[in-house]
Amino acid sequence: MKASAFGYTKANDLAHALALLTEHGPTAQVLAGGQSLLPMMNLRLAAPEWLIDINGLSDLADISDAGDAIRIGAMTRHRTLQTDPLVAKHVPLLAQAVPYVAHAAIRNRGTMGGSLALADPAAEYPAVALAWGATMVLASASGERRVAAKDFFVDLYQTARQPHELLVAVEFAKTRPTQRSAFTELAQRHGDYAMAGLALTLQVKANIASEVRVVPLALGSKPELLAPVMACLEGQALTAARVQAAQAAIDEAVEAQGDTHANAATKRHLTRVLLGRALQQVMETA
Amino acid sequence: MKEVTQTIDTVVNGEAMQCEVPVRMHLTDFLRESLDLTGSHLGCEHGVCGACQVMVDGEVVRGCLTLAVQADGKRVDTIEGLSEQGVLAQLQAAFLQHNALQCGFCSAGMLLSALELVREQPQATREAIREHISGNYCRCTGYQAIVDAIESVLQGKFAPASEART
Numbered sequence: 001m002k003a004s005a006f007g008y009t010k011a012n013d014l015a016h017a018l019a020l021l022t023e024h025g026p027t028a029q030v031l032a033g034g035q036s037l038l039p040m041m042n043l044r045l046a047a048p049e050w051l052i053d054i055n056g057l058s059d060l061a062d063i064s065d066a067g068d069a070i071r072i073g074a075m076t077r078h079r080t081l082q083t084d085p086l087v088a089k090h091v092p093l094l095a096q097a098v099p100y101v102a103h104a105a106i107r108n109r110g111t112m113g114g115s116l117a118l119a120d121p122a123a124e125y126p127a128v129a130l131a132w133g134a135t136m137v138l139a140s141a142s143g144e145r146r147v148a149a150k151d152f153f154v155d156l157y158q159t160a161r162q163p164h165e166l167l168v169a170v171e172f173a174k175t176r177p178t179q180r181s182a183f184t185e186l187a188q189r190h191g192d193y194a195m196a197g198l199a200l201t202l203q204v205k206a207n208i209a210s211e212v213r214v215v216p217l218a219l220g221s222k223p224e225l226l227a228p229v230m231a232c233l234e235g236q237a238l239t240a241a242r243v244q245a246a247q248a249a250i251d252e253a254v255e256a257q258g259d260t261h262a263n264a265a266t267k268r269h270l271t272r273v274l275l276g277r278a279l280q281q282v283m284e285t286a
Numbered sequence: 287m288k289e290v291t292q293t294i295d296t297v298v299n300g301e302a303m304q305c306e307v308p309v310r311m312h313l314t315d316f317l318r319e320s321l322d323l324t325g326s327h328l329g330c331e332h333g334v335c336g337a338c339q340v341m342v343d344g345e346v347v348r349g350c351l352t353l354a355v356q357a358d359g360k361r362v363d364t365i366e367g368l369s370e371q372g373v374l375a376q377l378q379a380a381f382l383q384h385n386a387l388q389c390g391f392c393s394a395g396m397l398l399s400a401l402e403l404v405r406e407q408p409q410a411t412r413e414a415i416r417e418h419i420s421g422n423y424c425r426c427t428g429y430q431a432i433v434d435a436i437e438s439v440l441q442g443k444f445a446p447a448s449e450a451r452t
Binding site (some may be wrong): 001002003004005006007008010031034035038039042043049051053055102103104105106108109189190191 | 287308309336339346398418422
């Protein structure tokens, strides 16, 4: 199908984009990579009156070292993230997740900011951002504000971003020497939307786990921490028995929603399997 | 809502042109309907099948997920324009030799994915080939012959230095 009619402006710079957002606000959509928005428009699941194209904002495509954190511009493409040395060194969980994001041609266009702002619960970056405790940087004509990932994802395709705001960057704290992470995912075809997936990060000292954070993909309406699983692992030695206990805790943690790929019971089962694999990876590298 | 149009300056297969396009028209519709370049196809129109792929500024993109107006100031290359160049001609010959196409609907998109792979990962394994073409549906061949064809070009006389990235 074809998208319904809309108006279109290509922003010249950030100030122009923010002025356009102030003017068009709730009736507009920001066009970043367009790899989720344009399909939704072609299917007429979305029909914005105005598109604000931010592909000309090249300063939003920068990855920089901000001291304690790595700052990733919202217009950074998946393709760039995949090979970026700062990301590989300082945010390994993100580097582990990028290969699962879509297919080659889509990775050439799709962006970090677009994926986070859309907040699809089956997408990789929202889960990674929440597990890592990333910070979103939102700009508007009246200034900038920062929102923690745990407050950013509100519900299905809903975030704390206001209609006049633009997500300009996301900041990931640098990994620490004792930190370990793992990302696992299952899809019918490599690069397709996840049937199930899992982002995991924790500190491991003398085989004792702490600061455990686990976020599943494609289970609920938004990315959420698996609190009972985290509690089960926190302060405990990483043993085979402990992994089994954590896997069992998924059942109490998750109100899974089935979809066309798998029903709720299957999704819980797959998530248990993926948690086992992720912890195994961590134990092998700790 | 009224149809909005904008004027774009673009270079398609080496030819500079100025055109007025509806802003809601996607790039593959523009190429097919306005320029009669019907080599890239429309399967799903939501980014799943890969039949619509073209190159924009040297990168393979989904033509159905790119607006024609976004080609303003860009260079667009389609299967029609690229067929004259070395590596793509080799891939086309290999596809023929290995029976890597039957109906041909996916071939334009599949060949562009293969071209990007050969340029960027000349050492790609069969597994890497499969991963790289995982975004392109073929409903005839079962993919085996396509992987064979791409692998034969990767293992052949192809010399990356001999072709400038266009």
